[in-house]
Amino acid sequence: MPGGSENQTTTDERYAxxxxxxxxxxxxxxxLDNRTTLLDTLREHLDLTxxxxxxxxxxCGSCTVLLDGQRVKSCLTLAVTLDxxxxxxVEGLAGPDELSPLQAAFIAHDAFQCGxxxxxxxxxxxxxxxxxDQGWPSAVTEDLDAPAELTDAEIRERMAGNxxxxxxxxxxxxxxxxTAAVR
Amino acid sequence: xxxxxxxxxxxxLEGREKVTGTARYAMEYPVDGVTYGWVVPAAVVRGRIxxxxxxxxxxxxGVLAVVHHGNAPRLATxxxxxxWLLQDPAVHYRGxxxxxxxxxxxxxxxxGAQLVRIEYDAGPHTTVLTDDHPGLYKPDHVNPAYxxxxxxxxxxxxxxxxxVRVDATYRTPAYHNNPMEPHATTAQWTDxxxxxxxxxxxxxxxxxxxxxxxxxxxxxxRVIAEHVGGGFGSKxxxxxxxxxxxxxxxxxxxxxxxxxxxxxxxxxxGYRTPTIQRVRLxxxxxxxxxxxxxxxxxxTSQILEYTESVAVYTRSMYAAPHRRTTHRVTRLxxxxxxxxxxxxxxxxxxxxxxxMDELAVATGIDPVELRIRNDTEIDPDQGAPFTSRNLVACxxxxxxxxxxxxxxxxxxSRREGRFLIGSGVAGSAYPSQSVPASARITARPDGGFLVQxxxxxxxxxxxxxxxxxxxxxxxxxxxxxxxxxxxxxxxAAPVAGASMGTSSWSWAVIRAGEALRGKLRDGVPPDAEVSxxxxxxxxxxxxxxxxxxxxGAQFVExxxxxxxxxxxxxxxxxxxxxxxxxxxxxARSQLIGGMTMGVSMALHEGGLFDERYGDWVNHDLGTxxxxxxxxxxxxxxxxxxxxxxxxxxxxxxxxxxxxIVGAAAxxxxxxxxxxxxxxxxxxxxxDKLIGTSALA
Numbered sequence: 058m059p060g061g062s063e064n065q066t067t068t069d070e071r072y073a074x075x076x077x078x079x080x081x082x083x084x085x086x087x088x089l090d091n092r093t094t095l096l097d098t099l100r101e102h103l104d105l106t107x108x109x110x111x112x113x114x115x116x117c118g119s120c121t122v123l124l125d126g127q128r129v130k131s132c133l134t135l136a137v138t139l140d141x142x143x144x145x146x147v148e149g150l151a152g153p154d155e156l157s158p159l160q161a162a163f164i165a166h167d168a169f170q171c172g173x174x175x176x177x178x179x180x181x182x183x184x185x186x187x188x189x190d191q192g193w194p195s196a197v198t199e200d201l202d203a204p205a206e207l208t209d210a211e212i213r214e215r216m217a218g219n220x221x222x223x224x225x226x227x228x229x230x231x232x233x234x235x236t237a238a239v240r
Numbered sequence: 241x242x243x244x245x246x247x248x249x250x251x252x253l254e255g256r257e258k259v260t261g262t263a264r265y266a267m268e269y270p271v272d273g274v275t276y277g278w279v280v281p282a283a284v285v286r287g288r289i290x291x292x293x294x295x296x297x298x299x300x301x302g303v304l305a306v307v308h309h310g311n312a313p314r315l316a317t318x319x320x321x322x323x324w325l326l327q328d329p330a331v332h333y334r335g336x337x338x339x340x341x342x343x344x345x346x347x348x349x350x351x352g353a354q355l356v357r358i359e360y361d362a363g364p365h366t367t368v369l370t371d372d373h374p375g376l377y378k379p380d381h382v383n384p385a386y387x388x389x390x391x392x393x394x395x396x397x398x399x400x401x402x403x404v405r406v407d408a409t410y411r412t413p414a415y416h417n418n419p420m421e422p423h424a425t426t427a428q429w430t431d432x433x434x435x436x437x438x439x440x441x442x443x444x445x446x447x448x449x450x451x452x453x454x455x456x457x458x459x460x461x462r463v464i465a466e467h468v469g470g471g472f473g474s475k476x477x478x479x480x481x482x483x484x485x486x487x488x489x490x491x492x493x494x495x496x497x498x499x500x501x502x503x504x505x506x507x508x509x510g511y512r513t514p515t516i517q518r519v520r521l522x523x524x525x526x527x528x529x530x531x532x533x534x535x536x537x538x539x540t541s542q543i544l545e546y547t548e549s550v551a552v553y554t555r556s557m558y559a560a561p562h563r564r565t566t567h568r569v570t571r572l573x574x575x576x577x578x579x580x581x582x583x584x585x586x587x588x589x590x591x592x593x594x595x596m597d598e599l600a601v602a603t604g605i606d607p608v609e610l611r612i613r614n615d616t617e618i619d620p621d622q623g624a625p626f627t628s629r630n631l632v633a634c635x636x637x638x639x640x641x642x643x644x645x646x647x648x649x650x651x652x653s654r655r656e657g658r659f660l661i662g663s664g665v666a667g668s669a670y671p672s673q674s675v676p677a678s679a680r681i682t683a684r685p686d687g688g689f690l691v692q693x694x695x696x697x698x699x700x701x702x703x704x705x706x707x708x709x710x711x712x713x714x715x716x717x718x719x720x721x722x723x724x725x726x727x728x729x730x731x732a733a734p735v736a737g738a739s740m741g742t743s744s745w746s747w748a749v750i751r752a753g754e755a756l757r758g759k760l761r762d763g764v765p766p767d768a769e770v771s772x773x774x775x776x777x778x779x780x781x782x783x784x785x786x787x788x789x790x791x792g793a794q795f796v797e798x799x800x801x802x803x804x805x806x807x808x809x810x811x812x813x814x815x816x817x818x819x820x821x822x823x824x825x826x827a828r829s830q831l832i833g834g835m836t837m838g839v840s841m842a843l844h845e846g847g848l849f850d851e852r853y854g855d856w857v858n859h860d861l862g863t864x865x866x867x868x869x870x871x872x873x874x875x876x877x878x879x880x881x882x883x884x885x886x887x888x889x890x891x892x893x894x895x896x897x898x899x900i901v902g903a904a905a906x907x908x909x910x911x912x913x914x915x916x917x918x919x920x921x922x923x924x925x926x927d928k929l930i931g932t933s934a935l936a
Binding site: 090092093097100101104105106107108109110111112113114116117119146147148150151156160163164165167169170171172173174175176179209210212213214216217218219220221222223224225226227228229230 | 251252254255256257258259263265267268270345347348351420421422467469472499501502698699700701825826829830832833836860862866867868869870871872873875
C-alpha cells in the first residue's frame with residue numbers, strides 16, 4: 058500500500074469516553090474520541106448528516122441543533138460534555154414521512170436555495186419560536202416587561218445568527234412569520 | 241406547443257429532502273472504510289519548501305499518511321498550475337495547499353495536520369495592487385475571451401470638447417465567494433476507476449479534468465454532484481478539494497473524504513480580484529453621452545493569468561460616439577482570482593453606474609431619466625441590434641413601484657430624527673448566452689418519462705425548471721416526469737455558470753422532447769422504453785451571434801445614522817427583463833439572492849489584506865461579514881413579460897447574475913443622496929463616513 062502505515066488505531070482508548078445521548082428520541086450509546094464535536098458525532102458516527110458544517114467555528118449557524126430544547130452550535134459543542142442529554146436535529150423535527158408546519162412553510166415560501174444552511178435555519182427557528190413563547194427578549198425588543206411580540210424585526214434579529222449566502226432571508230422571515238401565526 | 245408548465249410557480253422538487261436533512265451533499269455519502277483528509281496550508285508567501293518532517297504527524301494515533309510533493313502520485317500538467325497540487329516544492333502564495341494528512345478519523349487528521357513540520361526558504365513578496373504597480377501589463381485577452389482593449393471614435397478629443405465631464409476612480413476590495421458549503425469531496429478508487437462525490441457547478445468538466453490529471457480514460461471517472469451547497473462561481477471548474485481527495489485516496493488506497501475549512505477557502509479556490517477603475521464620462525448639457533472611457537486595473541497570480549473583464553460592461557451598456565475601454569493586470573504573490581457571481585460585470589457596473597450618478601448630479605438631470613436618454617437599440621460594441629433590450633421599461637416600472645417621483649434630488653434633503661435618508665438607482669445587464677448541451681428523454685410503458693441531463697442545481701432551481709420545460713416539450717403534466725441531474729454518467733452538459741445554465745440545458749431538453757415525440761404515437765405509451773438523445777452543438781454553432789442581454793433596474797433606499805455613521809438598507813427593489821421566466825418561485829429567489837449579494841458587496845464584505853503577512857486577515861465568517869438576516873428589511877424583485885424569439889429554444893435569458901450587477905452602485909448612490917458624500921471605495925462602512933461632512 059503506497060504511503061500507508063500500520064498505524065490504524067481509530068480511537069486511542071485513553072482519550073475516549075463512553076456516553077449516552079438521546080438523539081431524535083432514540084437512545085444512543087457511543088464511545089467517542091474526546092475531541093469529537095456534537096456536529097461530527099451526528100454526521101460521522103450516526104449518519105445524521107442534516108446538520109451541516111459551514112464554518113466549524115460557530116460563525117455561520119449551519120450546524121444548529123436543539124440541545125434539551127435550546128438551540129446550540131453543534132460544531133462548538135464537544136459530545137463528551139453531553140452525557141445524558143437530549144438532541145433534536147432537523148431529521149427529528151417531524152415524524153417519518155411528515156413535515157412540521159415550519160418545514161412545510163419553508164418549502165411553500167421558497168425559504169432556501171442551495172439548502173445547505175436550511176437545517177440550521179429550521180432548528181434555529183424552531184427554538185426561537187419557543188424562546189418567544191417563553192418571553193425571551195432580543196436585542197431589538199423595545200419593552201422588556203411586555204410579552205415578546207414577533208414582529209418582522211424580531212424575526213430578523215433572532216434569525217441573524219444563521220447565515221444564508223443564497224440570501225433567502227425575506228422568504229425565511231415569511232415562513233417563520235406564517236408558522237408563528239398558526240402556533 | 242406549450243402545455244403551460246413554463247411560467248407556473250412551482251416549489252422546488254428537492255424541497256422535502258432539503259428541509260428534512262435527507263438531501264446528501266458531497267461529504268455525506270456513507271462509504272465503507274472511509275478515511276479523512278485535512279489540508280496543510282503554506283506558512284510563507286513566496287519561497288520553496290526545503291524540508292517536510294512528517295515524523296510527529298505519522299506517530300499520531302490514527303494518522304495513515306502525509307501526502308506532499310515528495311511522495312504524492314504524479315499529475316498531468318495540462319489542466320493548469322492551479323490544479324498541479326503537491327507536485328513541486330514551490331510556494332506561490334500564503335495558504336497554498338502543500339500537504340494533506342490522511343487519518344482514520346476527522347479528529348486525527350486535523351491533529352496530524354498541526355504536527356507536520358515544514359521548513360521553507362522564503363523570499364520577498366509583492367502582494368498589494370496599486371495603480372502604479374511596476375508589474376502592470378496588457379494581457380492578450382480578458383476573461384473568458386474578450387478583447388483586452390476597445391476603442392471607437394476619438395475619446396480624448398471627445399472628452400476634451402464636452403460641456404460636462406466626470407472623472408472618477410473607484411476601488412473594490414477582494415471579495416470571497418463563500419458558498420455555505422465549503423469545497424468538499426469524497427473520493428474512491430476501485431480497480432483504476434475513480435468515483436467522486438464532489439461539490440461543484442458542473443460534473444462534466446470536472447470529470448474531464450480529473451481524467452486528464454490522473455491520466456485515465458474519461459469513462460473511468462464518475463463525478464456526482466446531486467446537491468451542491470452554493471458555488472457563486474467558485475465551483476465552476478475542478479477545484480483543489482477534488483484533486484487533493486483523489487490524490488490522497490490513490491496514495492492511501494482507501495476512500496478519502498476531504499473538506500476544505502472555511503478559513504482555507506479565502507483565496508486558494510478563487511476570489512473576486514480587487515479592482516481600481518477610472519471612469520470618465522462626457523456629455524452635453526442635456527445629459528447625452530458623447531465620450532465614455534473605462535480603465536480597469538486588477539491582479540492575478542504568479543502562476544496563472546486571469547484578468548477580470550471589468551470594463552466589458554461599459555462596452556454595451558450606454559452609447560456614445562467616442563468610447564474606450566482598457567484592462568491592465570499585474571502578477572502578485574497571491575492566489576489566482578477566479579469567477580465570482582457576474583465576474584467583470586459586477587465590479588464594472590459598480591463603477592459605471594456610480595459614474596452615471598455623478599453625471600446626473602453634474603448635469604442636474606434625474607438619474608433615471610439620464611439612463612433613459614442614453615439608452616440604445618444598437619449594441620455599441622458589436623454594432624448590431626440587441627435581440628431585445630427593455631432597460632427603459634425596467635427603469636420606468638421600477639421608478640413607479642419604488643415611488644421615485646416623490647424623491648427630492650437634493651442630497652441631505654431628507655432627515656428623520658438622527659437618520660439621513662437617501663435613495664439611489666442603477667442599471668443592470670448581463671449577457672444571455674447559450675452553449676451546447678445534450679439530454680436524453682425516455683418514454684416508459686407506464687406513461688411516465690425520464691429526463692436525463694448532467695445539469696447541476698447549486699440552488700438555482702435548475703432541477704425544477706428543467707422538469708417544467710420537459711413537461712411543455714413532451715406536452716404532458718410535469719407529474720409524469722422524473723428528472724435526473726448532477727451525475728457525469730448522464731448526457732454531457734455545461735457548467736451552472738455565466739447565467740447560461742437554464743438556456744443551454746432547456747434547449748437540449750426541448751429538442752430531446754421533440755425527437756422523442758417523433759418516435760411515439762401521440763399520447764400512447766410505448767410497449768417498451770423508447771429514448772431520444774439530442775446534442776445541440778450543431779444547432780448552436782449555426783446560430784448567428786447577436787447581442788443578447790438580460791436587463792434590470794435597481795432602486796435602493798438607505799438610512800445613515802448621523803451619530804454613528806452606520807448605514808442600513810431600508811428597502812431595495814429591482815425590476816428585470818429576462819425573456820420567459822420558467823419558474824417564478826425560484827426566479828424570484830435567485831434575483832433577490834443576487835441583489836442581496838450586491839448589498840453585501842456595497843456595505844458588508846471585503847477582504848482586509850495585510851501586506852507584511854501577505855494574506856487576508858479576515859478569513860472567516862466572524863470577521864468577513866456577509867449580509868445577514870437582520871440586514872435585509874425589504875428586498876423585492878419583479879420582472880416584465882418579454883418575448884424574444886432569437887434567444888434559444890425556451891426563449892429564456894439567464895437570471896443568476898444580473899441581480900448583483902448594479903446593486904452595489906444603487907446602494908452607493910443612495911448613500912451619496914442621503915449624505916452628500918461620495919465614497920468611491922467599497923465597502924462603504926461607518927469608518928469612511930466618520931470625519932466627513934456626512935455626519936455633520
